[in-house]
Amino acid sequence: xxxxxxxxxxxxxxxxxxxxxxxxxxxxxPNPRVEDAWSALAQRNPELTVLKPSTRxxxxxxxxxxxxxxxxxxxxxxxxxxxxx
Amino acid sequence: xxxxxxxxxxxxxxxxxxxxxxxxxxxxxPNPRVEDAWSALAQRNPELTVLKPSTRxxxxxxxxxxxxxxxxxxxxxxxxxxxxx
Amino acid sequence: xxxxxxxxxxxxxxxxxxxxxxxGGVVTFLGIVRERADDGRSVNGLQYxxxxxxxxxxxxxxxxxxxxxxxxxxxxxxxxxxxxxVGEVAVVVSxxxxxxxxxxxxxxxxxxxxxxxxPIWKKELYVDGGGEWKANACNGT
Amino acid sequence: xxxxxxxxxxxxxxxxxxxxxxxGGVVTFLGIVRERADDGRSVNGLQYxxxxxxxxxxxxxxxxxxxxxxxxxxxxxxxxxxxxxVGEVAVVVSxxxxxxxxxxxxxxxxxxxxxxxxPIWKKELYVDGGGEWKANACNGT
Numbered sequence: 106x107x108x109x110x111x112x113x114x115x116x117x118x119x120x121x122x123x124x125x126x127x128x129x130x131x132x133x134x135p136n137p138r139v140e141d142a143w144s145a146l147a148q149r150n151p152e153l154t155v156l157k158p159s160t161r162x163x164x165x166x167x168x169x170x171x172x173x174x175x176x177x178x179x180x181x182x183x184x185x186x187x188x189x190x
Numbered sequence: 191x192x193x194x195x196x197x198x199x200x201x202x203x204x205x206x207x208x209x210x211x212x213x214x215x216x217x218x219x220p221n222p223r224v225e226d227a228w229s230a231l232a233q234r235n236p237e238l239t240v241l242k243p244s245t246r247x248x249x250x251x252x253x254x255x256x257x258x259x260x261x262x263x264x265x266x267x268x269x270x271x272x273x274x275x
Numbered sequence: 276x277x278x279x280x281x282x283x284x285x286x287x288x289x290x291x292x293x294x295x296x297x298x299g300g301v302v303t304f305l306g307i308v309r310e311r312a313d314d315g316r317s318v319n320g321l322q323y324x325x326x327x328x329x330x331x332x333x334x335x336x337x338x339x340x341x342x343x344x345x346x347x348x349x350x351x352x353x354x355x356x357x358x359x360x361v362g363e364v365a366v367v368v369s370x371x372x373x374x375x376x377x378x379x380x381x382x383x384x385x386x387x388x389x390x391x392x393x394p395i396w397k398k399e400l401y402v403d404g405g406g407e408w409k410a411n412a413c414n415g416t
Numbered sequence: 417x418x419x420x421x422x423x424x425x426x427x428x429x430x431x432x433x434x435x436x437x438x439x440g441g442v443v444t445f446l447g448i449v450r451e452r453a454d455d456g457r458s459v460n461g462l463q464y465x466x467x468x469x470x471x472x473x474x475x476x477x478x479x480x481x482x483x484x485x486x487x488x489x490x491x492x493x494x495x496x497x498x499x500x501x502v503g504e505v506a507v508v509v510s511x512x513x514x515x516x517x518x519x520x521x522x523x524x525x526x527x528x529x530x531x532x533x534x535p536i537w538k539k540e541l542y543v544d545g546g547g548e549w550k551a552n553a554c555n556g557t
Contacts, residue, residue, distance in 0.1 A: 115326065117324060117326060117394070117396055118324060118396035118398070118408045119396075119408045159410075163326075163329060163394075166328055166329050166332065182326055182329070182394075184326065184394050185396060185408065185410070186410030186411075187390075187391070187392070187393060187394055187395055187396060187410065187411060188395065188396050188397035188408065188409050188410050188411050189323070189325070189330070189354060189366065189389060189390055189393045189394075189395025189396070189397065189411070190306050190354075190365065190366050190386060190389055190390035190395075190411065200467065202465060202467060202535070202537055203465060203537035203539070203549045204549045206465075244551075248467075248470060248535075251469055251470050251473065267467055267470070267535075269467065269535050270537060270549065270551070271551030271552070272531075272532070272533070272534060272535055272536055272537060272551065272552060273536065273537050273538035273549065273550050273551050273552050274464070274466070274471075274495060274507065274530060274531055274534045274535075274536025274537070274538065274552070275447050275495075275506065275507050275527060275530055275531035275536075275552065286428075286431075287427070287428060290427075290446075294448070294503075296451055296502075296503075297450050297451055297452055298448060298450070299447065299448055299449075299450040300445065300446070300447060300448070301445070301446040301448060302443065302444070302445050302446075302523075303443070303444045303446075304441065304442070304443050304516065304519075304520075305431075305441070305442040305443075305444075306440065306441060306516070307435070307439060307440055307441070307442060308440075309438050309439070309440040309514070310437055310438055311438060361437075362435075362437075373450070375445065375447070375524075375527065378445075379445075379520065379523075379524050382443075382520075383516075383520050386516065
């Protein structure tokens with residue numbers, strides 16, 4: 106029996122608008138990577154797909170590559186190109 | 191009979207301290223120049239002499255050379271090196 | 276050193292955080308909502324949002340870099356989030372230093388890097404309806 | 417655009433004079449009395465005096481030059497005279513522009529030229545008594 110890896114996803118700006126939420130819990134399969142969290146979202150929201158090249162990810166508050174592994178309880182954030190100031 | 195040329199002298203900072211005044215009236219001889227106003231002051235206050243190379247003059251609010259002529263009623267200011275800001 | 280503000284910013288309070296006994300120069304930058312976007316469209320205002328914790332820690336890194344580059348400078352900043360109208364202050368960066376050279380250079384560095392790196396987003400809200408998320412030039416590292 | 421102040425300066429009031437509808441960036445410089453002079457001596461404060469009319473007209477020239485060099489910038493300044501204690505604001509220069517590049521450049525230009533050219537004088541008042549009139553580097557034109 107496979108135990109799912111639960112992660113909390115944070116979304117911002119256009120990504121949050123497309124998802125209709127700034128935050129959600131995802132249950133991923135075994136040995137998931139950042140990539141898998143993104144794919145789970147993009148499957149439900151195909152408009153996200155074109156945004157991937159410009160999106161950066163952060164794992165537990167630090168910039169992370171899309172192939173970085175995720176652990177149960179991790180927080181993954183997806184960050185569109187920034188526009189502060 | 192010679193009519194004196196009356197000018198108002200403004201002094202600042204160290205120059206004013208040496209003169210003991212920030213402002214005075216001078217009666218100069220005929221066809222005076224900025225130079226003559228300075229000399230009149232320096233005669234009474236020899237300590238001014240060494241300051242001349244670093245002093246700029248202004249006539250009626252505009253920077254003036256020491257050989258610029260003065261007219262009756264002019265205002266002459268002697269400006270030490272500035273230190274604002 | 277970066278504070279994310281949900282209410283109007285008081286630039287004087289940011290300045291007050293950088294003043295110290297031997298500072299001779301303070302440079303403060305205010306970023307203000309303009310009535311025209313860069314492409315010329317008229318806006319009613321801007322909407323900002325931030326990933327607060329990460330914006331704060333990224334700006335700590337920026338401030339540390341500023342001290343490495345420009346010496347003993349004090350840096351503080353505040354960035355507002357939510358809906359802002361034209362004329363309101365979106366961001367304040369204040370730097371105090373012994374001399375003005377470093378204060379100018381460090382303030383410029385801090386606002387440039389904040390704009391480039393802090394996870395903060397801006398949506399232009401157009402007078403004729405709708406809105407668009409706008410990225411700064413030179414995003415990322 | 418330069419005001420000679422005989423009372424403490426309110427930097428916010430100077431800033432308010434440069435704000436306009438399409439300015440996106442405001443840079444403000446504060447010059448503050450330091451406890452140590454450049455040669456390391458401790459001061460109680462500074463004494464400033466100005467040739468008011470000429471300082472004002474010289475700064476008008478500086479502001480016009482800033483607009484020639486940096487485009488549509490609004491410039492305002494205030495310089496205090498009299499006796500100032502450590503920590504008090506001696507001078508404020510504020511510049512608003514559409515973008516921060518010009519605001520930073522014009523503010524830097526304006527304070528540099530004010531220090532170099534405006535007929536304003538400064539005496540350091542030492543903790544151990546006495547005082548000395550101090551000139552800025554690069555006086556005159």
